[in-house]
Amino acid sequence: MTVNKTTLVSSVLATGSLLIPARSALALDFDQDGPRLVYSLLLLLFIGSAVLFHFRNRMGLALKYSAVWLGIFLVLAIGYSFRGDVMMVADRVMGNLIEDRGSVANGEISFPAGRNGHFFIEASVNGEPIRFLVDTGASSVALSQADARRIGFAPEALTFDQPTQTANGPALSARIRLDSVAVGPVVVEDVRATVSNARLNQSLLGMSFLSRIGGYRVEAGRLILTP
Secondary structure, three states, X not given: OOOOHHHXXXXXXXXXXXXXXXXXXXXXXXXXXXXXXXXXXXXXXXXXXXXXXXXXXXHHHHHHHHHHHHHHXXXXXXXXXXXXXXXXXXXXXXXXXXXXXXXXXXXXXXXXXXXXXXXXXXXXXOOEEEEEEEOOOOOOEEEOHHHHHHOOXXXXXXXXXXXXXXXXXXXEEEEEEXXXXXXXXXXXXXXXXXXXXXXXXXXXXXXXXXXOOOEEEEXXXXXXXXX
């Protein structure tokens, strides 16, 4: 079948016009997005004209390439319209894949339970990332000596005079204050913490942080923190 130039241009214009109702269905703000849409349509027509000129003797191939470019444009336009939803889904997926990173929704941040049923959280302590085991039975944030050193507390300069009970038995702890502990949108300043002289393999996120946030709860296997 022979396709002339007029038919090809009419097809491109008619197909391009479908973008307007499609964007209207996505609640397009024409005051803000109208100029961008006009520019995009002009770009689409320019590409179509270039394809038409290049393949002027092969109209079937020209139509094929024009359809490909139009499809790419539609995918990008729809993806941009739903970028917020896409980012939310991506954040939730990453939160499940990397259990201590969590995912943010409605101002809250949630974490899936680990394989052993415990919850792990990566928090920013004085600007440094620290991985914690959530422990509601710990009265305060408890840092391992390695993590304490990372944020500027040299264990050899601390005074270990606070009797504590650890999983490995009695120990002594040094009391310190943390400038801030931040977990996503949840931030607490001037947090009471300890550093144990026992060999802790994991820092603990205890009640000196949890009791000062808006709330925490466990739902459907996820720990949810509220600012």
